[in-house]
Amino acid sequence: MFVLRGILRAESQEKILIYLYLREKGYGKTIAEFYGVSQNAIQKQLARMEQDSLLVSGLIGKVRQYQLNPQYAFMEPLKTLLKSAIDVYPPAIIKELLIRRMRPRKAGKPTIRV
Numbered sequence: 001m002f003v004l005r006g007i008l009r010a011e012s013q014e015k016i017l018i019y020l021y022l023r024e025k026g027y028g029k030t031i032a033e034f035y036g037v038s039q040n041a042i043q044k045q046l047a048r049m050e051q052d053s054l055l056v057s058g059l060i061g062k063v064r065q066y067q068l069n070p071q072y073a074f075m076e077p078l079k080t081l082l083k084s085a086i087d088v089y090p091p092a093i094i095k096e097l098l099i100r101r102m103r104p105r106k107a108g109k110p111t112i113r114v
Helices: 011-023 028-035 039-051 075-086 091-098
Strands: 055-060 063-068
Touching (some): 011 039, 011 075, 011 091, 028 039, 028 063, 039 055
Protein backbone atom coordinates (compact mmCIF):
# COMPACT_ATOMS: atom_id res chain seq x y z
CA MET A 1 0.00 0.00 0.00
CA PHE A 2 1.56 3.30 -1.11
CA VAL A 3 -0.56 6.09 0.37
CA LEU A 4 1.95 8.93 0.06
CA ARG A 5 2.64 8.43 -3.66
CA GLY A 6 3.71 11.74 -5.19
CA ILE A 7 5.20 13.04 -1.95
CA LEU A 8 7.84 10.38 -1.39
CA ARG A 9 10.23 8.87 -3.91
CA ALA A 10 9.56 5.23 -3.15
CA GLU A 11 7.10 2.96 -1.38
CA SER A 12 9.92 1.69 0.83
CA GLN A 13 10.39 5.23 2.19
CA GLU A 14 6.77 5.32 3.29
CA LYS A 15 7.09 1.92 4.95
CA ILE A 16 10.21 3.03 6.81
CA LEU A 17 8.62 6.27 8.00
CA ILE A 18 5.42 4.56 9.17
CA TYR A 19 7.45 1.87 10.96
CA LEU A 20 9.71 4.39 12.71
CA TYR A 21 6.81 6.70 13.55
CA LEU A 22 4.89 3.94 15.33
CA ARG A 23 7.80 2.01 16.84
CA GLU A 24 10.15 4.99 17.37
CA LYS A 25 13.30 2.95 16.56
CA GLY A 26 14.19 0.13 14.20
CA TYR A 27 16.83 -1.82 12.33
CA GLY A 28 16.97 -2.18 8.56
CA LYS A 29 16.63 -5.95 8.70
CA THR A 30 13.61 -5.91 11.03
CA ILE A 31 11.85 -3.30 8.88
CA ALA A 32 12.45 -5.39 5.75
CA GLU A 33 11.29 -8.59 7.47
CA PHE A 34 8.15 -6.92 8.84
CA TYR A 35 7.00 -5.79 5.39
CA GLY A 36 8.42 -8.79 3.52
CA VAL A 37 10.52 -6.66 1.16
CA SER A 38 14.12 -6.67 0.06
CA GLN A 39 16.57 -5.74 2.80
CA ASN A 40 18.76 -4.07 0.17
CA ALA A 41 15.96 -1.68 -0.86
CA ILE A 42 15.29 -0.75 2.77
CA GLN A 43 19.00 -0.19 3.51
CA LYS A 44 19.37 2.08 0.46
CA GLN A 45 16.38 4.19 1.49
CA LEU A 46 17.58 4.36 5.11
CA ALA A 47 20.96 5.65 3.89
CA ARG A 48 19.28 8.24 1.62
CA MET A 49 16.95 9.47 4.34
CA GLU A 50 19.81 9.69 6.83
CA GLN A 51 21.83 11.68 4.29
CA ASP A 52 18.82 14.03 3.90
CA SER A 53 18.78 14.46 7.73
CA LEU A 54 15.32 12.92 8.02
CA LEU A 55 16.68 10.03 10.10
CA VAL A 56 19.49 9.60 12.59
CA SER A 57 21.22 6.37 13.45
CA GLY A 58 23.61 4.89 15.92
CA LEU A 59 25.45 1.63 16.31
CA ILE A 60 24.22 -0.89 18.86
CA GLY A 61 27.09 -3.34 18.80
CA LYS A 62 27.56 -4.09 15.09
CA VAL A 63 23.99 -3.22 14.10
CA ARG A 64 22.79 0.24 13.06
CA GLN A 65 19.55 1.43 14.69
CA TYR A 66 17.50 4.20 13.05
CA GLN A 67 14.97 6.70 14.34
CA LEU A 68 13.28 9.86 13.11
CA ASN A 69 15.54 12.90 13.54
CA PRO A 70 13.98 15.15 16.22
CA GLN A 71 16.10 18.04 14.89
CA TYR A 72 14.60 17.79 11.38
CA ALA A 73 13.13 21.19 10.44
CA PHE A 74 9.78 19.79 9.26
CA MET A 75 9.31 17.04 11.85
CA GLU A 76 5.93 18.23 13.15
CA PRO A 77 4.33 18.54 9.68
CA LEU A 78 5.83 15.15 8.78
CA LYS A 79 4.32 13.54 11.89
CA THR A 80 0.94 15.06 11.03
CA LEU A 81 1.22 13.67 7.50
CA LEU A 82 2.20 10.22 8.78
CA LYS A 83 -0.68 10.23 11.26
CA SER A 84 -3.09 10.97 8.41
CA ALA A 85 -1.53 8.21 6.29
CA ILE A 86 -1.89 5.70 9.14
CA ASP A 87 -5.65 6.26 9.15
CA VAL A 88 -5.77 4.76 5.62
CA TYR A 89 -3.62 1.71 6.44
CA PRO A 90 -5.27 -1.64 7.21
CA PRO A 91 -5.87 -2.03 10.97
CA ALA A 92 -4.04 -5.39 11.01
CA ILE A 93 -0.76 -3.76 9.95
CA ILE A 94 -1.11 -0.96 12.48
CA LYS A 95 -1.91 -3.46 15.25
CA GLU A 96 1.23 -5.48 14.40
CA LEU A 97 3.35 -2.33 14.37
CA LEU A 98 2.12 -1.30 17.80
CA ILE A 99 3.18 -4.61 19.41
CA ARG A 100 6.59 -3.95 20.98
CA ARG A 101 7.81 -7.37 22.06
CA MET A 102 11.60 -7.34 22.18
CA ARG A 103 12.42 -10.22 24.50
CA PRO A 104 12.20 -13.86 23.47
CA ARG A 105 9.36 -15.94 24.82
CA LYS A 106 10.01 -18.74 27.29
CA ALA A 107 10.46 -22.09 25.52
CA GLY A 108 7.15 -23.91 25.19
CA LYS A 109 5.03 -20.91 26.18
CA PRO A 110 1.96 -20.52 23.92
CA THR A 111 1.58 -17.41 21.78
CA ILE A 112 -1.74 -15.96 22.86
CA ARG A 113 -2.36 -12.31 22.02
CA VAL A 114 -4.83 -10.35 24.08
